[in-house]
Amino acid sequence: MTTVAIDIRGVSKVYNPGSNxxxxxxxxxxxxxxxxxxxTLLGPSGCGKTTLLRLIAGFEQVTGGEIMLFDEEIENLExxxxxxxxxxxxxxLFPHMTVAQNVAFGLERLKKPQAEIDATVERVLSLVxxxxxxxxxxxxxxGGQQQRVALARALAPSPKVLLLDEPLSALDLKxxxxxxxxxxxxxxxxxxTFVFVTHDQEEALAMSDRIAVMSNGEVQQIGAPTDIYEHxxxxxxxxxxxxxxxxxxxxxxxxxxxxxxxxxxxxxxEAANSGNHSVGDQVTLFLRPEKITLSAAxxxxxxxxxxxxxxLGNQAAYTVDMGDGIxxxxxxxxxxxxxxxxxxxxxxxxxxxxxxLRVLAK
Amino acid sequence: MSDHMNETKNIMKKKKIxxxxxxxxxxxxxxxxxxxxYVPIVVxxxxxxxxxxxxxxxxxxxxxxxxxxxxNNNIQQAVLNSLIVATVATACATAIATIGALVLARGxxxxxxxxxxxxxxxxLMVPEIVTAVAVLIFFSSIGMNLGLGNVIxxxxxxxxxxxxxxxxxxLEGMDTTLEQAARDLYATEWETFRFVTVPLLMPGIVxxxxxxxxxxxxxxxxxxxxxxxxxxxxxxxxxxxxxRGLTPEVNAISTVLLFFSIAIVTAYxxxxxxxxxxxxx
Numbered sequence: 001m002t003t004v005a006i007d008i009r010g011v012s013k014v015y016n017p018g019s020n021x022x023x024x025x026x027x028x029x030x031x032x033x034x035x036x037x038x039x040t041l042l043g044p045s046g047c048g049k050t051t052l053l054r055l056i057a058g059f060e061q062v063t064g065g066e067i068m069l070f071d072e073e074i075e076n077l078e079x080x081x082x083x084x085x086x087x088x089x090x091x092x093l094f095p096h097m098t099v100a101q102n103v104a105f106g107l108e109r110l111k112k113p114q115a116e117i118d119a120t121v122e123r124v125l126s127l128v129x130x131x132x133x134x135x136x137x138x139x140x141x142x143g144g145q146q147q148r149v150a151l152a153r154a155l156a157p158s159p160k161v162l163l164l165d166e167p168l169s170a171l172d173l174k175x176x177x178x179x180x181x182x183x184x185x186x187x188x189x190x191x192x193t194f195v196f197v198t199h200d201q202e203e204a205l206a207m208s209d210r211i212a213v214m215s216n217g218e219v220q221q222i223g224a225p226t227d228i229y230e231h232x233x234x235x236x237x238x239x240x241x242x243x244x245x246x247x248x249x250x251x252x253x254x255x256x257x258x259x260x261x262x263x264x265x266x267x268x269x270e271a272a273n274s275g276n277h278s279v280g281d282q283v284t285l286f287l288r289p290e291k292i293t294l295s296a297a298x299x300x301x302x303x304x305x306x307x308x309x310x311x312l313g314n315q316a317a318y319t320v321d322m323g324d325g326i327x328x329x330x331x332x333x334x335x336x337x338x339x340x341x342x343x344x345x346x347x348x349x350x351x352x353x354x355x356x357l358r359v360l361a362k
Numbered sequence: 363m364s365d366h367m368n369e370t371k372n373i374m375k376k377k378k379i380x381x382x383x384x385x386x387x388x389x390x391x392x393x394x395x396x397x398x399x400y401v402p403i404v405v406x407x408x409x410x411x412x413x414x415x416x417x418x419x420x421x422x423x424x425x426x427x428x429x430x431x432x433x434n435n436n437i438q439q440a441v442l443n444s445l446i447v448a449t450v451a452t453a454c455a456t457a458i459a460t461i462g463a464l465v466l467a468r469g470x471x472x473x474x475x476x477x478x479x480x481x482x483x484x485x486l487m488v489p490e491i492v493t494a495v496a497v498l499i500f501f502s503s504i505g506m507n508l509g510l511g512n513v514i515x516x517x518x519x520x521x522x523x524x525x526x527x528x529x530x531x532x533l534e535g536m537d538t539t540l541e542q543a544a545r546d547l548y549a550t551e552w553e554t555f556r557f558v559t560v561p562l563l564m565p566g567i568v569x570x571x572x573x574x575x576x577x578x579x580x581x582x583x584x585x586x587x588x589x590x591x592x593x594x595x596x597x598x599x600x601x602x603x604x605x606r607g608l609t610p611e612v613n614a615i616s617t618v619l620l621f622f623s624i625a626i627v628t629a630y631x632x633x634x635x636x637x638x639x640x641x642x643x
Contacts, residue, residue, distance in 0.1 A: 059542050079545040092543040096561045105557075106547035157548065 003035040003070070005161055005193040006056060011065030011075075013051050013217075025051040027217040028065065033161075033195060034210075035070075038187050040196045042204040043214035044240065049197045052214075053163050056195065057086050070160060080109070085154035086163045090170060091146045093138035099149050100125070100134035106157040124152040127186070144175045151186070161193045168203065180206050201241045205229065213237050229288075235360055238286045243317075245292075245328050247285040251277055258354055261285055264324035271357035284360045291356035292330035294318060294342065295349045302350045304328065306342050316340050320350055403620070410613035427614040437615060440599035443510060447585075447595055448578040451517035452525070455578075456571040458518070459525035460563070467533040486523045493520060494587040501588065510593040513585055517578045524577050525570035532566025565633055572630040576623050 013026040026048045033039045041049035054060045058079035067075040107117045125131045128148040168176045184207045187194045204211050205225045212222045221233045232238035249263035259273045271285050304320035315331045413424030497516045544554040582597040
């Protein structure tokens, strides 16, 4: 049985309550984070993900609700009394201390014996591959190195939960991709529960055991990366994670595993029946671009005209005009000689399985 | 208001820089201005090395007036008074200014915050003679006569805003997430203050203290009004020497005071420069 590390019970947060600038940052959010889990809070800026993290850390006070950490109520404790540590977005390393002093800070406050402090500092610094730079000052380190020190400092007191507030956002792309793997590995090695805040869906999909997608102070969906990507519960989630084609229409017939839907004035699309649909429902269909196969015009049921091409190197994104006011975006790889398979205004075949088309409730 | 000022600054930045080189004779004017500013001081320093007893009759180079000034008991006493007043006033003013800056920068919002800020910095704009008369009347009306103590209390009052400004500037520029990080790493509020806030604030505190020290050391009007017999400070004593007749001794002791002030201001400049580069991420 899995142990629950953090249990968020109906937590609300209102900034400046009672004034005309009151902002509802979180609206009765409930979720559970399991022990030893890499859990990501994902959403656009202003969705409340950072607020939730700061409530867990204790930098903000809840307006309502409870936060349980391993069955202990913590929402009224000072940050210094909560056995969680934070990796800050801009690292927040103490500039007047060396790397080793930064890492030792939490252990010293916990009044650990000096021998244990020295051993732990050395252990966590080698864990993040910074053992040689213990005598440096933070301003003598690169962004990536500061990131590692911030991680080491937060891991040194062996917190029950590690909170990470967009820690990779200040790094450049290559470094960010490397750090993703390292973070994931670090989480597995230490066995500490990670709560990771990001607005980068790719980052979330790559690292997380589970993701909570947030918007407007509410949790939209919680699930494994594949769940979130393949089975989004609403249009917001489908739109925020990855690229998607949306088709708005009305259900015209329903059978056991397929529904037929009229889009535009006369185009009929078959989609997987996810249950609870009846004729006349207004629905949104969604179809991921990579589920569509483009080929030279043949006998396929659907054909369209290439309206636009965006070249991305390893592939190209094609916008195909299907007529009746419908456009689909799909992908195609360049051919072996490097040229793209289709040109603008070419008429091409557009194939996909009806099961790849899914119905989102409107 | 500060937003507005930033905006104006940005607009000014976008404008083409005024090509000063195009104005004829500007260099000469600038030169003349610097002569106007500094020649009197250079002359004062120059004649302090005159060995003649008449100030303006150059006889030859000598440091006899310095030796005479240093062996003058009255001057020694005045220097001692000045240093006592400046040291005690600086220590008290800096402590009060630090507490004030902490409350105003970190105390969250409270009623009368803007007013408090205005009241702390207002003495910078109040004419010194007004403060001097007010303090004098205050002391005599409550019948307080602590000698040098009165002078120290008066100095603390006008040193506070000078100490306050650099400390507040430093605090405002400080990243509050550093204090959050300390709290997150199990530091109590006191430990956070002791191990994070104070060390990071130190350049501001040192700068504020130096500024207060120089201001206190140079003060004349308030000290003259408040200080009774026996609490003469160096500037007041120099003034009384001039009234008795100008000798190069005055030049010598003024020169010493000048270089002492320059040394402290230079140290202040270096400290604040260092703290600026430190805050850059």
